[in-house]
Amino acid sequence: MYAKVIxxxxxxxxxxxxxxxxxxxxxxxxxxxxxxxxxxxxxKLQGFVVELHDRPDFDPAKLKPISEVxxxxxxxTPDLVELAEWVSxxxxxxxxxxxxxxxxxxxxxxxxxxxxxxxxxxDGAHGDLLSQGQHTLLxxxxxxxxxxxxxxxxxxxxxxxxxxxxxxxxxxxxxxQGQLLEVQLIKDRMSAKKVxxxxxxxxxxxxxxxxEQLPDKSKKQKQVLLYLAESPYPIKLSDLxxxxxxxxxxxxxxxxxxxxxxxxxxxxxxxxxxxxxxxTVPLTLTPEQEVVFGSISQAVNELEHxxxxxxxxxxxxxxxxxxxxxxxxxxxxxxxxxxxPEISLTPQMVERFKGRFGNQVAVLHSRLSQGERFDEWRxxxxxxxxxxxxxRSAIFAPFTKVGLIIIDEEHESSYKQEESPKYHARDxxxxxxxxxxxxxxxxxxxxxxxxxxxxxxxxxxTQIGSSGNPPATxxxxxxxxxxKVRFELLTMRERVEGRPLPKVHxxxxxxxxxxxxxxxxxRSLHKAxxxxxxxxxxxxxxxxxxxxxTFVMCRSCGYVAECPHCDISLTYHQSAKTLRCHYCGYxxxxxxxxxxxxxxHIRHFGTGTQRVEEELGKLFPGIRVIRMDVDTTTEKGSHExxxxxxxxxxxxxxxGTQMVAKGLDFPMVTLVGALAADTVLxxxxxxxxxRTFQLLTQVGGRAGRHELPGEVFIQxxxxxxxxxxxxxxxxxxxxxxxxxxxxxxxxYPPFHRLILITLSHEQIPLLMRSAETFAAKLKELAKxxxxxxxxxxxxxxxxxxxxxxxxxxxxxxxxxxxxSIAGLVQQAAxxxxxxxxxxxxxxxxxxxxQVLM
DNA sequence: AGCACGCCGACT
DNA sequence: GTCGGCGTGCTC
Numbered sequence: 001m002y003a004k005v006i007x008x009x010x011x012x013x014x015x016x017x018x019x020x021x022x023x024x025x026x027x028x029x030x031x032x033x034x035x036x037x038x039x040x041x042x043x044k045l046q047g048f049v050v051e052l053h054d055r056p057d058f059d060p061a062k063l064k065p066i067s068e069v070x071x072x073x074x075x076x077t078p079d080l081v082e083l084a085e086w087v088s089x090x091x092x093x094x095x096x097x098x099x100x101x102x103x104x105x106x107x108x109x110x111x112x113x114x115x116x117x118x119x120x121x122x123d124g125a126h127g128d129l130l131s132q133g134q135h136t137l138l139x140x141x142x143x144x145x146x147x148x149x150x151x152x153x154x155x156x157x158x159x160x161x162x163x164x165x166x167x168x169x170x171x172x173x174x175x176x177q178g179q180l181l182e183v184q185l186i187k188d189r190m191s192a193k194k195v196x197x198x199x200x201x202x203x204x205x206x207x208x209x210x211x212e213q214l215p216d217k218s219k220k221q222k223q224v225l226l227y228l229a230e231s232p233y234p235i236k237l238s239d240l241x242x243x244x245x246x247x248x249x250x251x252x253x254x255x256x257x258x259x260x261x262x263x264x265x266x267x268x269x270x271x272x273x274x275x276x277x278x279x280t281v282p283l284t285l286t287p288e289q290e291v292v293f294g295s296i297s298q299a300v301n302e303l304e305h306x307x308x309x310x311x312x313x314x315x316x317x318x319x320x321x322x323x324x325x326x327x328x329x330x331x332x333x334x335x336x337x338x339x340x341p342e343i344s345l346t347p348q349m350v351e352r353f354k355g356r357f358g359n360q361v362a363v364l365h366s367r368l369s370q371g372e373r374f375d376e377w378r379x380x381x382x383x384x385x386x387x388x389x390x391x392r393s394a395i396f397a398p399f400t401k402v403g404l405i406i407i408d409e410e411h412e413s414s415y416k417q418e419e420s421p422k423y424h425a426r427d428x429x430x431x432x433x434x435x436x437x438x439x440x441x442x443x444x445x446x447x448x449x450x451x452x453x454x455x456x457x458x459x460x461x462t463q464i465g466s467s468g469n470p471p472a473t474x475x476x477x478x479x480x481x482x483x484k485v486r487f488e489l490l491t492m493r494e495r496v497e498g499r500p501l502p503k504v505h506x507x508x509x510x511x512x513x514x515x516x517x518x519x520x521x522x523r524s525l526h527k528a529x530x531x532x533x534x535x536x537x538x539x540x541x542x543x544x545x546x547x548x549x550t551f552v553m554c555r556s557c558g559y560v561a562e563c564p565h566c567d568i569s570l571t572y573h574q575s576a577k578t579l580r581c582h583y584c585g586y587x588x589x590x591x592x593x594x595x596x597x598x599x600x601h602i603r604h605f606g607t608g609t610q611r612v613e614e615e616l617g618k619l620f621p622g623i624r625v626i627r628m629d630v631d632t633t634t635e636k637g638s639h640e641x642x643x644x645x646x647x648x649x650x651x652x653x654x655x656g657t658q659m660v661a662k663g664l665d666f667p668m669v670t671l672v673g674a675l676a677a678d679t680v681l682x683x684x685x686x687x688x689x690x691r692t693f694q695l696l697t698q699v700g701g702r703a704g705r706h707e708l709p710g711e712v713f714i715q716x717x718x719x720x721x722x723x724x725x726x727x728x729x730x731x732x733x734x735x736x737x738x739x740x741x742x743x744x745x746x747x748y749p750p751f752h753r754l755i756l757i758t759l760s761h762e763q764i765p766l767l768m769r770s771a772e773t774f775a776a777k778l779k780e781l782a783k784x785x786x787x788x789x790x791x792x793x794x795x796x797x798x799x800x801x802x803x804x805x806x807x808x809x810x811x812x813x814x815x816x817x818x819x820s821i822a823g824l825v826q827q828a829a830x831x832x833x834x835x836x837x838x839x840x841x842x843x844x845x846x847x848x849x850q851v852l853m
Numbered sequence: 854a855g856c857a858c859g860c861c862g863a864c865t
Numbered sequence: 866g867t868c869g870g871c872g873t874g875c876t877c
Contacts, residue, residue: 020877058877
């Protein structure tokens with residue numbers, strides 16, 4: 001038996017399995033998914049076992065053995081290993097990168113090279129060398145080094161070199177000669193936390209006996225024994241010390257006498273340990289919820305891989321349906337994964353799950369420390385929980401019997417990871433569910449076009465899938481190779497308790513300006529704010545900072561500079577004072593007067609939350625504002641703090657960026673204002689209208705969720721835009737119809753798929769040449785695929801044309817059908833590899849990009 | 854990615 | 866004549 005190992009080197013040349021012998025002693029411990037240490041060339045590396053097999057594709061006589069198995073249990077399940085391969089082939093990343101993404105950061109290897117005194121030191125080597133007649137007297141500096149290392153036992157090579165600067169070559173020589181010994185260590189960044197714990201070793205009576213036998217001067221020791229006699233349970237050493245106000249030596253003394261024992265005990269850092277969650281019971285479902293729950297639970301019970309798209313208006317009670325569906329899944333002895341966008345993984349959300357399922361729930365989100373994260377993950381691995389709720393990466397929870405995967409707010413772009421592996425959690429979920437025969441529920445009040453598209457009958461999909469077929473070259477062809485399932489649409493149109501959706505007003509800010517109101521609050525919103533303050537009701541104000549000063553708009557007529565070829569707004573480029581389209585490269589000079597109405601009120605648009613906060617203070621003296629944006633929420637727990645403050649009505653206004661729009665539920669909020677609804681709309685992105693509709697619908701949904709009815713004001717310079725009109729009428733269907741038409745007309749997703757390739761280099765000429773070469777090569781390769789429709793746009797400069805002193809050019813591939821275009825892109829990129837190596841050109845490939853920068 | 858092996862300039 | 870520069874190529 002041999003093991004195929006993917007080693008911890010994210011490079012093209014090492015992106016394959018390497019075969020290793022499994023030493024007899026490790027045979028029991030090596031499994032698919034094991035993390036191992038292996039010799040690799042002259043060094044020792046971490047790797048993951050991805051296959052066990054009998055026939056290595058390398059001379060078995062030359063195979064090296066695995067040196068070590070790094071964990072008691074494999075951190076990855078075989079299905080995750082298979083999924084990693086699928087991820088790496090679908091999203092074009094090195095396989096090790098995909099594997100690494102599946103385990104907590106704490107398990108990422110830290111390589112340390114340590115130096116010890118070698119066995120050929122002074123005593124051992126003398127005779128040998130003397131007999132060979134060699135000069136054996138060590139130089140004084142060598143003696144110093146050896147003494148120093150001996151004193152430390154073992155020392156990190158870096159610290160040794162910094163202690164003996166400029167002795168690098170001497171030290172190297174000493175290693176070669178065996179006076180010093182190099183050992184390579186692979187360390188985890190984090191391990192299970194251990195705490196010294198004191199255990200009584202006998203019954204209370206015996207302890208009291210011992211206490212009496214102690215000499216009178218050992219007052220403290222007596223005290224400890226009596227304490228343990230009184231409560232004969234293990235206690236944390238630190239607790240015992242502070243409890244009795246004694247020092248560790250006292251307890252140590254007792255341990256030496258054998259009167260008690262001190263052991264290291266593994267403890268879990270439970271971030272929620274100090275909180276109790278009141279248990280909740282399933283609520284009675286509304287008839288609509290009942291229907292939806294029925295469909296989901298039936299599928300779960302039948303162990304069928306099906307995908308549901310649950311379209312439920314804000315406040316329709318999707319979470320309760322999730323909770324009861326999970327219960328069905330648990331009743332079957334299977335496990336459930338719940339994904340929520342990072343931003344809405346609030347304590348409130350956690351509370352609902354912990355309240356229903358208690359300590360069967362693990363929570364994974366980025367605000368946990370690395371150690372806390374590791375412990376939550378460990379609970380999953382050790383099967384101490386059967387529900388996990390978390391952000392994107394929780395889809396890789398090492399469960400073995402997944403029955404249900406829920407993706408809440410499935411339209412959120414944060415499900416797409418922007419770093420390698422650039423996976424989309426929604427598509428990975430479906431792949432993982434296929435492996436387990438599990439049910440997927442995609443929930444949203446504003447489903448993405450991709451997901452709606454998935455519900456269409458195949459004929460209408462024009463034979464295109466949004467997630468594509470897995471490549472046929474997977475090591476083990478499992479359920480991942482099965483064809484994509486069609487999504488089933490479930491709908492909930494009513495809010496619970498028959499509460500009405502809020503009334504939405506569209507405010508035309510052009511009119512405000514023409515009537516002399518230059519403030520960022522329209523007269524009607526101003527009045528509404530006054531009204532709520534007086535009634536002691538609460539207000540949520542949304543100001544999206546994204547798009548800050550990137551687009552140009554006329555404040556008189558609402559004209560926005562658009563690309564004549566692409567129907568998207570142009571990006572303002574500060575450096576050259578030009579407007580550019582980053583799809584096709586079209587460029588025009590920045591206008592000083594509006595080309596449409598000749599007004600001079602044309603400018604870069606954008607304003608910050610800070611300014612709004614100031615103005616609120618001026619307009620409404622005494623108003624209590626909580627501002628939530630990246631500046632005020634970076635500190636750990638601050639997010640929670642602000643929300644609690646607002647919940648307790650210690651503020652009148654919650655002002656913030658997108659983070660105030662998602663999933664919050666405050667009974668006293670009756671007014672919501674979107675101050676500049678256009679900011680997202682004018683981003684140079686074909687999804688701008690979709691994002692605007694989603695954002696306005698979501699933020700509007702914060703109002704009037706309880707007894708008090710809600711009201712929403714949308715301030716805009718483009719009140720006639722269909723995304724704004726549809727949002728104001730709560731009319732998802734008409735928005736979807738229009739947007740689908742737009743996408744289809746322009747060959748955008750979901751009708752076509754995209755791959756974004758970004759090349760970067762320090763020098764523009766070389767970069768442009770490489771980009772051209774790449775595009776030409778890709779076009780040539782694409783010809784072989786005819787008649788598959790494939791279009792290659794660019795190369796053009798990226799919207800962010802330089803990052804960290806590197807210029808960026810991009811190409812966009814638009815295609816239809818299931819052909820493996822990703823493979824072609826990789827091939828075309830490979831033809832550049834020699835140039836790449838020589839001149840440090842980098843190529844990044846994003847399959848199904850969400851952000852086109 | 855490292856790290857070693859291997860072939861050309863400034864020093865004892 | 867050697868130490869050392871970093872260009873190519875391999876790692877089971």
